[in-house]
Amino acid sequence: MRPALVLVSHSQAAAEGVAEIARQMAPDVTVLPAGGFEGGVGTSPDRVLEAVSSATEAGAGVVLLTDLGSAVLTAEMVLEMLDEEVAARVRVPTAPFVEGAVAAAVEAQQGGDLDAVERAAVEAGRLFAPAPAQDPASQDDRVPAPGEAGTRADSTGESAHATVTLRNPLGLHARPAALLARAVAELGVPVTVDGVNAASVLELMRLGATGGQELTVVAHGPGAQAAVRAVVAQVAEGFGEA
Numbered sequence: 001m002r003p004a005l006v007l008v009s010h011s012q013a014a015a016e017g018v019a020e021i022a023r024q025m026a027p028d029v030t031v032l033p034a035g036g037f038e039g040g041v042g043t044s045p046d047r048v049l050e051a052v053s054s055a056t057e058a059g060a061g062v063v064l065l066t067d068l069g070s071a072v073l074t075a076e077m078v079l080e081m082l083d084e085e086v087a088a089r090v091r092v093p094t095a096p097f098v099e100g101a102v103a104a105a106v107e108a109q110q111g112g113d114l115d116a117v118e119r120a121a122v123e124a125g126r127l128f129a130p131a132p133a134q135d136p137a138s139q140d141d142r143v144p145a146p147g148e149a150g151t152r153a154d155s156t157g158e159s160a161h162a163t164v165t166l167r168n169p170l171g172l173h174a175r176p177a178a179l180l181a182r183a184v185a186e187l188g189v190p191v192t193v194d195g196v197n198a199a200s201v202l203e204l205m206r207l208g209a210t211g212g213q214e215l216t217v218v219a220h221g222p223g224a225q226a227a228v229r230a231v232v233a234q235v236a237e238g239f240g241e242a
Helices: 012-025 045-056 069-081 097-109 114-128 174-187 201-206 224-240
Strands: 004-009 031-035 062-066 149-154 157-165 191-193 214-220
Touching (some): 004 012, 004 069, 004 097, 012 031, 012 097, 031 045, 045 062, 062 097, 062 114, 097 114, 097 174, 097 201, 157 224, 174 191, 174 224
Parallel strands (some): 004 031
Antiparallel strands (some): 157 214, 191 214
């Protein structure tokens, strides 16, 4: 059973908006907003308790994300109100609200357990850190020409690479990034796009890739060539937007 998300915000509209984004990324994951307080700004223990109870009633674990400090207090209050067995299945990580919700939802969609979903939310915080410089030694000796694929052997086995032009007019925004990340996760082969983990929706979005930009796809290990072909084909098709 996939873990669920409960989003606790001081604003009902904010919680519902982030929930809408997360559901677009992860259509099979339960994402429940619990925002606002009696029609105004604030957090309601009753609303949070109702959302958590609904999310856990079938036995699922829940990652509960909060927007501001006092929302954490509300979440902790709700944890104390739950039965011990239910409370053990609820996590309240320190994570960014929007990015954490997106990362956690995609991880749950990809089959991650409660620990993995919580970890994804926390690690989303590195989105705010400067992008690390790429190690030239980790790159292929030669960047292939557009549309060309290459294969070579390395210390880990098969390695393949190719370039493809991003056709989406709006670039690699949330929806195509989520589709690509899910597809790569299902391949089970380590794949990078322009040097970032292609199974991470946040890393893909962080590229800021625009329509018409050329992307370099690299995979390593058994099945690398097939994985590169699959990613190139999906990008070339434009994710239904081109």
